[in-house]
Amino acid sequence: MNKSRNILLLVGSPGGASSTSASLGHYILDQLAVQGFVTTELNIQSEVQSSDLQTFCKTIDDAEIILLTFPLYVDSLPAPVINTLELIRDRRVKSQVNNQKLIAIVNCGFPEASHNEWALAICEQFAQEAGIHWMGGLSLGMGGVVHGKPVSELGGIGTNIVNALDLVVESIVQKEDKIPEEAIEYMATPPIPYKWMYTSIASISWIFGALKNKVLTKIGSKPFV
Amino acid sequence: MKALILNGERSFEYSLSKFSKIIEDLLKGAGYQIKTIILHEKNIGNCIGCFGCWLKKPGICIIEDDAQEVAREVINSDIIIYLTPVTFGGYSSQLKKALDRNISLISPFFGTYHGEVHHRPRYKKYPSLIGIGVFSEYNKDQAELFTNLVERNAYNFHSPSHASQVFTAGESLQEIELKINSLLSKVGVNYE
Numbered sequence: 179m180n181k182s183r184n185i186l187l188l189v190g191s192p193g194g195a196s197s198t199s200a201s202l203g204h205y206i207l208d209q210l211a212v213q214g215f216v217t218t219e220l221n222i223q224s225e226v227q228s229s230d231l232q233t234f235c236k237t238i239d240d241a242e243i244i245l246l247t248f249p250l251y252v253d254s255l256p257a258p259v260i261n262t263l264e265l266i267r268d269r270r271v272k273s274q275v276n277n278q279k280l281i282a283i284v285n286c287g288f289p290e291a292s293h294n295e296w297a298l299a300i301c302e303q304f305a306q307e308a309g310i311h312w313m314g315g316l317s318l319g320m321g322g323v324v325h326g327k328p329v330s331e332l333g334g335i336g337t338n339i340v341n342a343l344d345l346v347v348e349s350i351v352q353k354e355d356k357i358p359e360e361a362i363e364y365m366a367t368p369p370i371p372y373k374w375m376y377t378s379i380a381s382i383s384w385i386f387g388a389l390k391n392k393v394l395t396k397i398g399s400k401p402f403v
Numbered sequence: 404m405k406a407l408i409l410n411g412e413r414s415f416e417y418s419l420s421k422f423s424k425i426i427e428d429l430l431k432g433a434g435y436q437i438k439t440i441i442l443h444e445k446n447i448g449n450c451i452g453c454f455g456c457w458l459k460k461p462g463i464c465i466i467e468d469d470a471q472e473v474a475r476e477v478i479n480s481d482i483i484i485y486l487t488p489v490t491f492g493g494y495s496s497q498l499k500k501a502l503d504r505n506i507s508l509i510s511p512f513f514g515t516y517h518g519e520v521h522h523r524p525r526y527k528k529y530p531s532l533i534g535i536g537v538f539s540e541y542n543k544d545q546a547e548l549f550t551n552l553v554e555r556n557a558y559n560f561h562s563p564s565h566a567s568q569v570f571t572a573g574e575s576l577q578e579i580e581l582k583i584n585s586l587l588s589k590v591g592v593n594y595e
């Protein structure tokens with residue numbers, strides 16, 4: 179039934195396969211593959227930025243649905259992701275590709291998913307300029323809790339993430355125009371209920387990281403003044 | 404007093420030098436020492452998300468290219484100006500490439516600011532932030548988005564004050580000058 183349906187996952191994290199962005203995207207891609215979709219995955223930093231433009235543009239044009247997953251960088255999209263969107267927009271005259279849809283999933287390091295609001299708004303503006311139908315976006319705070327693990331193996335901490343992604347899969351299969359509000363709410367629900375708990379764990383991991391590299395005493399250095 | 408313009412124009416698109424020239428003249432008139440960096444002329448790689456600037460060489464990005472010089476200039480300025488074509492309501496990839504590499508300037512640790520979690524400052528003093536976005540064709544939603552994004556960046560970056568303005572390519576020099584004057588006064592520039 180879904181044999182001619184084609185989904186392209188664009189992973190916008192330089193972390194590649196071990197990133198939260200990849201984990202979130204893979205979950206959706208795997209579910210759709212089971213349903214008979216043709217699935218393709220490209221990593222923006224390692225593949226798109228170095229691939230030849232013609233091949234990349236053909237892959238983009240062939241997709242019925244583009245799923246863009248990326249980390250929040252400085253309140254926005256990472257530079258190579260913006261560069262890829264510029265590239266797609268620059269060569270596309272509106273309405274050149276019919277019925278193409280975009281879904282974006284952004285995750286950030288701070289506990290509040292609300293930091294991601296503007297990055298998703300940027301994705302929506304891109305869709306408008308490139309003549310792609312915007313299905314909507316999901317926003318995850320505390321992205322570090324996923325850290326490249328398969329979403330299905332996250333256990334209780336990943337319940338809301340799985341619920342959100344399942345609803346997105348369903349909306350794609352059913353050829354809906356928008357992802358459901360409920361999916362957006364699930365994804366924005368903090369995986370760890372207390373912010374202080376998440377920031378304490380993250381701070382401990384910075385301390386251990388610096389300790390391992392023997393720079394703990396220098397962690398607050400001010401090298402440029 | 405020092406000011407730094409980060410010009411994020413794209414090499415093959417319309418130049419933003421008209422804007423940087425006006426900013427330079429106005430700030431010089433107010434006694435500022437001013438430097439402009441045209442980012443596409445620099446060798447700046449993409450952030451690889453390794454957090455080495457916090458955990459390997461604290462305060463310095465581990466990639467050795469021109470982004471290190473940009474970060475040094477940024478933190479030693481009193482005002483920084485992000486000058487960019489408005490790109491989907493945000494910044495061009497050229498400007499963003501440099502900004503992604505500037506997380507070396509803040510601390511990995513967290514604090515609560517403006518009611519939400521952000522990173523703590525690494526340095527005692529941060530520059531005020533001005534965002535200037537240039538449209539080839541005006542778009543109201545994107546203009547609002549641009550203003551919000553500059554504000555979000557100012558929060559994340561502990562800027563003591565911030566202001567932003569969008570322009571459309573065809574605006575006259577007088578109009579541009581008037582608006583930039585008002586922007587500069589919002590971050591405390593005075594000409595006495």
Ligand SMILES: Cc1cc2nc3c(=O)[nH]c(=O)nc-3n(C[C@H](O)[C@H](O)[C@H](O)COP(=O)(O)O)c2cc1C
Nearest residue numbers: 191197198199249250251252253286287288321452
């Ligand atoms: C250059 C850079 C900038 C970042 N900026 C933000 C930010 O503005 N807000 C935030 O909450 N997290 C920020 N983060 C944290 C990432 O969004 C977070 O680590 C995310 O979980 C990484 O996802 P990934 O594994 O998919 O790459 C930043 C990280 C880097 C490397």
